[in-house]
Amino acid sequence: MTETSEHTPRAGETGEAAPRGTLRLLVDRTVGSYVAAKVLASMGIWVHNVVAAILVYDVSGSALLVGAVSIAQFSPQVVLAPWMGAVADRGNRRRQVVAGRLLVAVGSGSLAAVLAILGLEGPAGAWLVIGAALVVGIGFAISAPAMHAIVPSMARPNELPAVIALTTAPFTFARAAGPALGALILVGAGAAAAFAFATLCQLVLAAVVATMPLRAVTRPVSADGSALAGLRHLRADRALGLLLLAVAGVGFGVDPVITLSPPIAAGFGEGAGLVATLASAFGVGAALTVLALGWLRRHVSQERVGTGGFWVLAAATLAFGLSPTPALAVTAVTVGGAGMMAAVTGLTTQIQQRVPEELRGRVMALWSVAFIGSRPLAAGLNGAVADAWSPQVALVLLAVVLAAVGGLTRPGRLARLAG
Numbered sequence: 001m002t003e004t005s006e007h008t009p010r011a012g013e014t015g016e017a018a019p020r021g022t023l024r025l026l027v028d029r030t031v032g033s034y035v036a037a038k039v040l041a042s043m044g045i046w047v048h049n050v051v052a053a054i055l056v057y058d059v060s061g062s063a064l065l066v067g068a069v070s071i072a073q074f075s076p077q078v079v080l081a082p083w084m085g086a087v088a089d090r091g092n093r094r095r096q097v098v099a100g101r102l103l104v105a106v107g108s109g110s111l112a113a114v115l116a117i118l119g120l121e122g123p124a125g126a127w128l129v130i131g132a133a134l135v136v137g138i139g140f141a142i143s144a145p146a147m148h149a150i151v152p153s154m155a156r157p158n159e160l161p162a163v164i165a166l167t168t169a170p171f172t173f174a175r176a177a178g179p180a181l182g183a184l185i186l187v188g189a190g191a192a193a194a195f196a197f198a199t200l201c202q203l204v205l206a207a208v209v210a211t212m213p214l215r216a217v218t219r220p221v222s223a224d225g226s227a228l229a230g231l232r233h234l235r236a237d238r239a240l241g242l243l244l245l246a247v248a249g250v251g252f253g254v255d256p257v258i259t260l261s262p263p264i265a266a267g268f269g270e271g272a273g274l275v276a277t278l279a280s281a282f283g284v285g286a287a288l289t290v291l292a293l294g295w296l297r298r299h300v301s302q303e304r305v306g307t308g309g310f311w312v313l314a315a316a317t318l319a320f321g322l323s324p325t326p327a328l329a330v331t332a333v334t335v336g337g338a339g340m341m342a343a344v345t346g347l348t349t350q351i352q353q354r355v356p357e358e359l360r361g362r363v364m365a366l367w368s369v370a371f372i373g374s375r376p377l378a379a380g381l382n383g384a385v386a387d388a389w390s391p392q393v394a395l396v397l398l399a400v401v402l403a404a405v406g407g408l409t410r411p412g413r414l415a416r417l418a419g
Contacts, residue, residue: 046178
């Protein structure tokens with residue numbers, strides 16, 4: 001028995017057509033509009049995050065409360081994602097994405113309204129910002145599994161690697177420019193305007209997802225509709241479990257440019273300017289890699305793209321830790337961003353190609369848990385090692401771990417597990 005999804009067939013589509021390149025996909029009504037809207041939405045969330053952190057510190061003077069903003073935003077995504085993945089596999093994925101993003105808009109919009117009408121003062125004001133971050137996090141937890149699950153519906157199956165690369169890139173682009181944009185809006189127009197901008201960004205994404213054409217996909221009815229079905233499937237497909245472990249490794253590899261850049265910059269006698277440059281350089285490296293992925297797909301398998309990206313990320317992490325000058329550190333981080341994008345694209349493509357359609361939402365929810373859930377753990381471990389010894393020691397140890405994980409996901413090993 002099968003269930004036909006809610007997706008609308010796309011006119012003129014045939015399975016035999018050659019896959020389109022990156023530029024042609026970017027002008028496609030579905031892929032192009034979704035990527036543009038996701039870039040905007042990702043910029044909006046970075047604006048929200050940066051302004052929320054600044055606002056909480058201004059009204060409370062507490063670094064602990066600033067940290068609570070991130071905890072409130074990320075915790076729901078780790079706790080609720082598996083359940084939301086099961087909902088995505090049973091229900092209407094498009095509507096789930098829209099509902100989640102509308103809730104994110106409520107989180108940002110409520111702060112814009114409060115600031116415009118009442119203002120915020122003291123610890124009580126800080127807790128309002130933290131509460132709004134919790135609403136934003138719940139909205140992301142609702143939408144994330146369904147957003148991953150609809151990606152194969154955006155284009156032909158032979159275009160999946162290119163579409164995954166394009167739909168993964170927006171957050172990286174936004175990471176390079178979003179913090180600066182948030183600071184500019186805050187200084188030029190105030191916190192209320194910044195949160196209003198963040199709200200508008202989410203509403204645009206919700207509107208695009210609600211109206212864009214999607215390819216028809218037949219979704220078999222799963223005999224096990226529980227949230228744990230995705231985990232049970234990993235016992236039968238050990239290669240898939242290893243790929244998810246590697247995604248968690250990428251999450252660890254992303255962390256140092258945030259957690260360890262401040263002490264690295266201080267060691268060079270530099271300050272916030274170098275920290276911002278390092279963060280942007282990581283995004284630039286990732287963005288440039290998106291442009292090269294089309295060539296890589298024609299000459300290198302997705303398995304080798306994923307493993308190779310991992311090893312590039314490991315080498316760049318080591319170089320970052322051993323860099324004797326700021327210029328070399330920025331170069332290493334740029335290369336690390338390139339490796340990260342290649343790794344996450346190659347790994348995610350393999351996961352999407354392996355997962356059964358009826359389990360896609362639940363398995364991609366595990367992807368979110370692996371990538372997002374690893375970030376707080378990575379930040380804690382990197383910070384603890386840096387405080388106990390040095391940030392350079394933390395980076396060297398992380399490079400060794402990344403290289404080891406890259407070895408576990410080499411194509412020959414995955415093929416043996418799959419067989």
